[in-house]
């Protein structure tokens with residue numbers, strides 16, 4: 262199964278450019294329709310409820326329930342597979358063919374812009390509750406569409422994906438451990454290849470003939486939209502699985518298929534800014550998880566609450582402090598014990614014959630704070646992904662049943678009135694009973710912890726010279742995350 266192209270039907274499907282174009286076009290039409298369905302709907306006139314359309318509006322429902330949550334399952338099994346059909350990335354790529362084709366400046370080629378977008382999204386959830394109102398969701402989607410086009414018109418590559426898409430950055434992290442990859446079959450074939458059709462935006466001619474009439478059309482094939490060289494791909498973080506190289510390669514030397522879990526963890530740590538992004542993600546996930554465990558939530562938000570009170574700041578000030586705390590400082594606190602263990606393991610003991618001289622220099626900069634932190638959070642990715650899957654499962658289990666009603670009336674007004682005002686229809690219940698769901702969730706979290714322990718061993722093997730305490734440090738970090746999530750699940754689902 263490491264090369265799905267060997268299966269005839271799947272092989273033809275993956276090689277077919279038109280099939281994927283059609284799928285992307287369908288997603289784009291759906292996205293535009295979601296903007297239209299949600300645009301004018303904020304609430305229901307005459308109904309005294311704050312956010313009546315939160316789950317019944319098709320725009321809100323598709324985006325916040327099915328897309329935001331559903332893609333976590335895709336990422337779990339297939340890494341960046343959503344990017345294959347993503348209409349935003351596609352639109353961005355098309356626009357980039359006609360625009361100025363500038364290079365993204367090197368100082369922007371990192372995860373800081375996308376981390377800021379993620380923080381900004383969390384701020385807009387706190388300040389505007391954008392996830393509760395269809396018109397706000399529609400504006401968010403319309404902005405994404407415009408930004409994808411604008412970034413494409415300005416830059417050469419998929420700048421929207423690189424600079425603005427937190428989903429792509431999250432998929433990139435999960436793709437490192439997902440059991441799916443695109444690689445070349447034989448690097449020697451690439452080394453001997455003159456055309457480099459897979460990456461070089463090759464030009465070819467199409468010949469159309471009808472009777473004696475012959476037409477020729479110059480056809481420029483796409484190159485890799487993120488500037489990768491397939492033969493040099495070391496991990497799956499950046500490949501958007503757009504399949505362009507697979508479709509362009511005339512030597513059929515590109516394969517796509519399954520592999521073992523955690524496969525990329527031996528190939529090196531995270532970049533500094535990627536570590537920062539993952540820490541932000543951990544903070545936001547943890548804060549989201551704690552929503553259902555009041556004591557933990559109060560503990561997590563105690564510091565920003567006290568600081569806001571001390572400063573005399575009202576709710577907006579508290580939210581600002583809360584986001585800074587949960588996105589930047591809280592994750593550092595979570596990983597601090599692991600970091601201290603790691604540092605203690607690096608302590609060097611030397612017996613001196615004479616009085617001590619000047620202090621021995623520190624370790625090289627490749628073992629600096631962010632580098633160590635990067636390796637610690639890298640081995641915690643399975644635990645983080647497990648928590649993400651749990652959040653997605655809970656949401657889909659509770660709200661997926663609204664879909665038929667939202668399709669029936671995309672504005673969401675009729676289902677809301679039927680459920681809550683006229684009470685002619687019973688609101689949809691959960692898909693899985695909570696007594697079953699709680700065991701599934703517990704199993705997922707335990708699996709996340711177990712995989713993180715394996716991951717720490719895999720990361721340790723990839724370290725230059727290794728570190729005596731890396732595995733214990735990484736296990737402690739994963740265990741702290743596990744304890745926070747598991748305690749929440751026990752409190753919420755087992756002690757009810």
Ligand code: SF4
Pocket residue numbers: 343344345347348349350351419421422423426427428429430501
């Ligand atoms: S990175 Fe984001 S915008 Fe780009 S293809 Fe993936 S999901 Fe779409």
Ligand code: SF4
Pocket residue numbers: 443484485486487488489490491499500501502503504505506507
């Ligand atoms: S390596 Fe291939 S599949 Fe991956 S982004 Fe580049 S062209 Fe697309």
